[in-house]
Amino acid sequence: MVAKVIDGKAFAANVRGQVAGHVAKLKADKGITPGLAVVLVGEDPASKVYVKNKHASTIEVGMESFEHRLPAETSEADLLALIHRLNGDPAVHGILVQLPLPKHLDSELIINSIDPAKDVDGFHISNVGLLGTGQKSMVPCTPLGCLMMLRDHHGSLAGMNAVVVGRSNIVGKPMAQLLLGDSCTVTIAHSRTKDLAEVCKRADILVAAVGRPEMITGDMVKPGATVIDVGINRIERDGKAKLVGDVHYDSAAAVAGAITPVPGGVGPMTIACLLANTLTACCRANGLPEPKGLTA
Numbered sequence: 001m002v003a004k005v006i007d008g009k010a011f012a013a014n015v016r017g018q019v020a021g022h023v024a025k026l027k028a029d030k031g032i033t034p035g036l037a038v039v040l041v042g043e044d045p046a047s048k049v050y051v052k053n054k055h056a057s058t059i060e061v062g063m064e065s066f067e068h069r070l071p072a073e074t075s076e077a078d079l080l081a082l083i084h085r086l087n088g089d090p091a092v093h094g095i096l097v098q099l100p101l102p103k104h105l106d107s108e109l110i111i112n113s114i115d116p117a118k119d120v121d122g123f124h125i126s127n128v129g130l131l132g133t134g135q136k137s138m139v140p141c142t143p144l145g146c147l148m149m150l151r152d153h154h155g156s157l158a159g160m161n162a163v164v165v166g167r168s169n170i171v172g173k174p175m176a177q178l179l180l181g182d183s184c185t186v187t188i189a190h191s192r193t194k195d196l197a198e199v200c201k202r203a204d205i206l207v208a209a210v211g212r213p214e215m216i217t218g219d220m221v222k223p224g225a226t227v228i229d230v231g232i233n234r235i236e237r238d239g240k241a242k243l244v245g246d247v248h249y250d251s252a253a254a255v256a257g258a259i260t261p262v263p264g265g266v267g268p269m270t271i272a273c274l275l276a277n278t279l280t281a282c283c284r285a286n287g288l289p290e291p292k293g294l295t296a
């Protein structure tokens with residue numbers, strides 16, 4: 001079997017197009033412009049690129065972008081004061097603090113200081129609890145992007161066996177909750193799961209979010225399964241820098257029914273879903289109906 005390649009770049013462009021359409025209508029009909037504030041602390045090179053891309057994409061869909069770049073030595077008190085200000089700013093519908101933060105800052109404390117209604121990352125403990133209990137919440141962008149691609153590929157996911165390899169708070173756990181919400185039978189596996197290959201091989205949907213380059217190989221994939229690779233690992237091969245996922249692409253693609261590549265799979269959906277979440281937050285703040293197909 002040769003797997004269908006799920007084109008995340010094209011899918012993300014389509015989502016951004018839908019968001020742009022809703023934003024134009026919000027502006028024309030209601031005079032409302034959704035606004036996203038992104039906070040970057042420090043000089044992490046990858047984070048700087050992601051924040052630059054978030055700013056460009058926010059502008060491209062017609063939203064207001066408020067960028068706050070703070071020095072690495074910013075104190076917790078100063079960062080909390082900025083978030084407090086953004087929480088109270090009616091022009092800001094979404095707030096995102098780019099991770100990772102410098103080590104002297106307590107990420108949990110910072111994230112939990114964001115107004116949950118403006119927490120477009122879905123990392124606030126209130127949103128985690130709402131998602132876990134099947135209530136309306138802000139949903140983390142990367143898992144939301146994976147869910148959208150899975151729904152598009154399969155239609156209904158009900159009754160499918162889903163295995164999520166990885167138990168992080170920002171991908172693995174919310175991904176499992178979302179799949180459960182769509183009536184999958186869900187297993188969360190991780191690096192210490194016994195007989196990991198055996199567990200993975202039972203999956204109709206296999207989501208790899210373990211953070212280990214090419215750990216999931218073709219012999220761990222059920223023939224015809226859908227493989228979603230969330231990993232972004234920079235490795236060196238033959239003296240050259242290379243970006244690979246958590247899935248060994250060639251061997252998995254030879255067995256799977258469908259697969260997301262790295263780059264160009266899940267990654268681009270992260271920013272597209274951030275824009276979708278900002279639009280959702282803006283609609284909720286203004287008591288307007290939520291955009292269809294752009295939420296969980």
Ligand SMILES: Nc1nc2c(c(=O)[nH]1)N[C@@H](CN(C=O)c1ccc(C(=O)N[C@@H](CCC(=O)O)C(=O)O)cc1)CN2
Nearest residue numbers: 050096097098099100121141263264265267268270271
């Ligand atoms: N506050 C947050 N911090 C971080 C998040 C997040 O969702 N919220 N996620 C990641 C970084 N990230 C967005 O912030 C992100 C990662 C990757 C991509 C992407 O498009 N990747 C491309 C490859 C890009 C490359 O060449 O490096 C792909 O996979 O095709 C977008 C956004 C950590 N921090």
